[in-house]
Amino acid sequence: MLLFLLLILGLVYSQQSAFADNGSNSVTVNFYSEKLNVEYDPDIHIEMVKDLTETNFYRFYTNLSETNYHIILGNLFYYKQTMALNDWLYYLLICQTSNALFPNESETYRTLFNWFILSKSGYRVQLNYSPQEVTISVYSDDEVFELPISPESKGWFVDISAALKKQTDNKYISRNTRIIFNNLSSGVPFSFKMKQLPKFNSPDIVTRHLPFIHDNQSYSFDVKINKSFLYTRWCYPQMSYKNLSDIPLSEEAYSSLIPAFKQLLRNKTNNDALRLILSFTRSAFTYKSDQEAYNIPNLAFCPEETLFYTNSDCEDRAVLFKYLVQQLLPYDVILVNFNDEHVSCAVALPQVTGKPILYKNKEYTICEPTGPATHLKLGDYPVGFEDAAYTIIDK
Numbered sequence: 001m002l003l004f005l006l007l008i009l010g011l012v013y014s015q016q017s018a019f020a021d022n023g024s025n026s027v028t029v030n031f032y033s034e035k036l037n038v039e040y041d042p043d044i045h046i047e048m049v050k051d052l053t054e055t056n057f058y059r060f061y062t063n064l065s066e067t068n069y070h071i072i073l074g075n076l077f078y079y080k081q082t083m084a085l086n087d088w089l090y091y092l093l094i095c096q097t098s099n100a101l102f103p104n105e106s107e108t109y110r111t112l113f114n115w116f117i118l119s120k121s122g123y124r125v126q127l128n129y130s131p132q133e134v135t136i137s138v139y140s141d142d143e144v145f146e147l148p149i150s151p152e153s154k155g156w157f158v159d160i161s162a163a164l165k166k167q168t169d170n171k172y173i174s175r176n177t178r179i180i181f182n183n184l185s186s187g188v189p190f191s192f193k194m195k196q197l198p199k200f201n202s203p204d205i206v207t208r209h210l211p212f213i214h215d216n217q218s219y220s221f222d223v224k225i226n227k228s229f230l231y232t233r234w235c236y237p238q239m240s241y242k243n244l245s246d247i248p249l250s251e252e253a254y255s256s257l258i259p260a261f262k263q264l265l266r267n268k269t270n271n272d273a274l275r276l277i278l279s280f281t282r283s284a285f286t287y288k289s290d291q292e293a294y295n296i297p298n299l300a301f302c303p304e305e306t307l308f309y310t311n312s313d314c315e316d317r318a319v320l321f322k323y324l325v326q327q328l329l330p331y332d333v334i335l336v337n338f339n340d341e342h343v344s345c346a347v348a349l350p351q352v353t354g355k356p357i358l359y360k361n362k363e364y365t366i367c368e369p370t371g372p373a374t375h376l377k378l379g380d381y382p383v384g385f386e387d388a389a390y391t392i393i394d395k
Contacts, residue, residue, distance in 0.1 A: 046063045057181050069120065073117060095114055112134065126180055147162050197251075203252070210280075241315055262328060314370040357392075
């Protein structure tokens with residue numbers, strides 16, 4: 001029902017904007033490569049609460065609820081729909097909008113406004129506060145890393161404010177120093193997954209030349225990369241490798257790589273096609289650890305990031321390989337984690353090769369996307385992990 005009402009708000013916004021001034025103001029919001037015109041009623045600029053108490057939080061929420069907040073909510077939801085923003089990017093749009101609307105207000109004021117908009121958007125959201133600070137947590141079924149969390153039912157409350165403040169040193173939201181205020185216990189879970197890429201009217205497109213070697217022959221692809229999408233990944237909570245592998249390529253990257261790859265695989269057996277894909281992930285990029293290349297530990301890329309950045313490591317290659325196999329071949333492919341030290345892949349071939357990887361009563365053939373050498377065959381385990389314990393990354 002709430003989703004339907006928000007959709008109506010978005011439609012109302014699109015109709016109102018085509019007519020004469022309806023008494024609302026507008027503000028320009030810089031959102032990656034786009035400049036968005038967001039309309040609002042000036043009465044949403046209410047008085048700031050004096051002390052950080054539950055009574056004052058409730059008063060702020062109630063007072064803002066009595067304003068004509070529907071205009072800005074309809075605007076924001078309109079952009080969420082037309083730009084195909086997932087929940088995380090929608091939250092960032094809310095933050096950018098409050099920054100543009102209230103540049104002279106405190107960070108606490110803007111946080112409370114963001115909390116209000118998220119709540120009115122239908123999410124299950126709460127405040128965590130101390131005498132000095134207020135942060136926002138959302139309930140999510142998705143597993144994210146390096147953000148403060150608090151287990152709740154089958155999921156977590158995730159402190160999304162921390163991602164913007166780079167506060168990634170706390171594993172759990174401390175109940176000793178921060179009190180929880182939750183005026184609404186219902187709402188839909190917040191999702192960090194990105195099943196569809198955002199739509200930008202003026203994306204920044206660059207071309208990456210990716211040469212690689214296969215069976216002593218040189219090949220190359222010229223792949224167009226949507227840097228506007230990559231910018232959205234700069235401030236994105238770290239997700240599981242499985243969820244990263246499900247992030248699709250941009251239209252530009254897909255159309256410049258996948259048809260060319262299919263042409264290269266034409267008339268090849270599926271096993272030979274797998275070998276060629278492995279040669280690409282092994283030799284088209286330079287291997288460096290996250291710390292060595294970017295001075296960031298535990299950095300993981302989605303497929304398009306691996307195509308763009310010169311340096312990558314095992315989990316990046318595995319995520320890219322999984323995506324490519326899903327697009328190019330009719331086989332199931334899984335991510336394999338060896339002792340939390342190395343990530344590889346396994347493919348469900350009609351005839352298993354080598355010692356099989358077992359998953360859900362099915363045998364998979366190990367396919368090592370990283371190398372670094374290119375001599376490993378289908379079924380060859382990564383060096384040093386021939387007898388290592390493994391788990392399957394399936395969520």
